[in-house]
Amino acid sequence: MARQFQFRTENGVETVQIAVRGRQVLARPMLNFGPAYTLEQRRALGLQGLLPPAVNSMNEQLKRVYRQFDRQPDDLSKYVYLNQLQDLNEILYYRLVAEHLDEMLPIIYTPTVGEAIERFSSTFDRARGIYLAIDNPQDIDEALASHGAGPDDIDLLVVTDSEGILGIGDQGVGGIRIAVGKLAVYTTAAGIHPLRAVPIVLDVGTDNLALLNDPAYLGARHARVRGERYDEFIATFVAAVKRHFPKALLHWEDFGANNAHRILDTYREEHVSFNDDIQGTAAVVAAAAIAAVRAKGERMSDQRVVIHGAGTAGIGIADLMRDVMVQEGMTEEEAARLFWGLGSRGLLHTSGPMRPFQERYARPSDELSSWTVAESGRYALADVVRNVQPTILIGTSAQSGSFTEAIVRDMAAGCERPIIMPLSNPTAKAEAVPADLLAWTDGQALIATGSPFGPVEYAGTTFDIAQANNALVFPGIGLGVVACRATKVSDRMIAAASRAVAEMTSAKRLGASVLPTMRQLRAVSAAVAVRVVEAAEAEGLATVTLDNPIQDIQDLMWQPVYPTVEVVTEIAEPSARPTDP
Known part of the structure; x- marks a missing residue:
């Protein structure tokens, strides 16, 4: 399938090439800049009449969405509002969170995300991430391919089987929201580009009886699978990740105590892996x-x-x-x-x-x-x-x-x-x-x-x-x-x-x-990254040498600002480290 848009950065300037038109632009959260599009850009992209006539700067948009956020009656409502904003205009969402990090980090991450996970099935609105079920292991390759990213396009995968979610335990398919929350923090804190990271839930069932007896539950409706079949599923998943995203960091999140250490020990030499809980x-x-x-x-x-x-x-x-x-x-x-x-x-x-x-x-x-x-x-x-x-x-x-x-x-x-x-x-x-x-x-x-x-x-x-x-x-x-x-x-x-x-x-x-x-x-994230790079180089684990680690790290950190828009009829082959769907 032809590429529809592509972000790329050259000489410190980010540009987005857009090959779709009209409502197709506004339907993509990373392209929907709303009224920030200029009149000239609206004509070129076929957006005439699809937006109110005024042109707003990002700062004007930020004031409006913060007022809307502030009017929400409780933390869960604020979480839902931010989710909706992320699904509408993702760049504005990240800028809003970055501008109010102290206030919003407890909303998009712990502790509020715990309540959102518990209510996943009843508050579900839009699928975000990849859902892999133990009942259909043969579909893993197709599911990863369906994301539309190539082997060089993804830097980070956050994956959970949802058994040990925060302090609330087994949450079944709802654990996808902890992976989404983690990635939001990766982007806000460390500038990992949102198009270069993927949240994944491994649905192996749940032992949570409240979920199994909830008619609205969206996950596999059976007890959590354990033992040999579980291990085979994990092995199949890791093998597929190595084929599709060989350079991506595999971040294991909220696995149960019986599996977390064992999985990390098994795969950390096989594929670059990290377990945040450990x-x-x-x-x-x-x-x-x-x-x-x-x-x-x-x-x-x-x-x-x-x-x-x-x-x-x-x-x-x-x-x-x-x-x-x-x-x-x-x-x-x-x-x-x-x-x-x-x-x-x-x-x-x-x-x-x-x-x-x-x-x-x-x-x-x-x-x-x-x-x-x-x-x-x-x-x-x-x-x-x-x-x-x-x-x-x-x-x-x-x-x-x-x-x-x-x-x-x-x-x-x-x-x-x-x-x-x-x-x-x-x-x-x-x-x-x-x-x-x-x-x-x-x-x-x-x-x-x-x-x-x-x-x-x-x-x-x-x-x-x-x-x-x-x-x-x-x-x-x-x-x-x-x-x-x-x-x-x-x-x-x-x-x-x-x-x-x-x-x-x-x-x-x-x-x-x-x-x-x-x-x-x-x-803090930049300082940590520099030290991690130095340690990796000292151990011979780095495959890319940074000539100036401080500047190179700073340049790599994505900033939530609207990029320069380039209207094209087709997308050329990607350059180094592109971000394309």
Whole structure:
């Protein structure tokens, strides 16, 4: 099929060639500039009479759509409004989000996207992304081809099987919205061109009985498929991706704990892969820890770390923090002994049950014989904190209020400036709230949370609360990988991302945040990308050499502005890194 339009950038100027006319222009979100089209462009594109007569600048359009956004009665309504704007005028949508990032990031991403996912089938209006069903694996190649992109046209795929969506679990086909939300952040924060990225849902069924019994549910109406058939489906999908989009970064999102580590370990050497729940979460938490430890004048290898919720995210955090300790001169074995992980049955230890990926952090059972515990043979969080006296306490448990006053005071008694991170989302599942943590530690806690919290006043000091939001790291990691066409996302590249984020803030002042704010997101993403490229080149994983990484990264970041319009009758062969449908 002949190309209908094509974006390309030469000498820093973006141009769009348009070969369609009339309503076909306005029907494409990346071409629908609305009343921003000049009268001359309207005549050339056959738009006479299809738009109001006034010509509006983008700034005039922005004022109008922001007023419309602001009039929405609640966050879900705002999410729906932004979705509709994205489906109408995609460039204006990204510009609006970029101009109001603090306000809109929680709408297009966590936490509001969680509610939107739960209501996917009842609020569905337009299909966005690719839907692949385990019941029809033979259709995967055709589905990827139907997207219309060639092997050099796609930089990024965000794929989910929807089993571990945020803090709300199995959401079936509705998980496509987490992939769409992630890509919106990639574009807003790191300038990944919206036409060079694709959201994908792998519909393998759902164990969510509410969905299975909902007449409006749009996904496969059967229990979640597991085991050999599931693995074969994943293998078939990866093989198809390698054929159709061999250079694209494959971002795995919100897979269940039993599959996330296994899939990443299986395919990260086969196709450039990244799991945000494992590596992205680890990177931003490690960044917060590095900044907090630096504020205390200490090193990571001086810490004792308790992780309450040692699942996919928790073990990923431990792995990266362990790697940072190794870079400071420890062996892996020495570093692993500084971690205590708790699963659903309490402390991980060699005499208890655990998953394979947790085994490297299991404590020797004989080590526990001298512990004082509330219940013989059971090692709960309060017991661990009392006996270990940790300097860092991390929560990825989704157990609201589990960081109790007694536990936090126990920790503070053995640590002058405790580092405490209640990371579970949404806010209702947070292990503690910052105001309580500051009160229980006499204002000495260094805090990072998973959900956004406003500043807290305590004893005459204003404490800015860091949000350990993966958006601080994953867009820059993706941009760096794309920029240098890395063949792998290595542990060293992830650690480099953590250090880049940590270096963009200073927590030495009492009350200062241990992480940058969302207002700095684009600058943070660029800094992360530069460090990721440097690490990839040092390991021999980069296939494209950047002569001037800072400038090259900056040039690669797409800006949400209307491009120069070139009206053509047909589209010529694409140039380097085009963006064409």
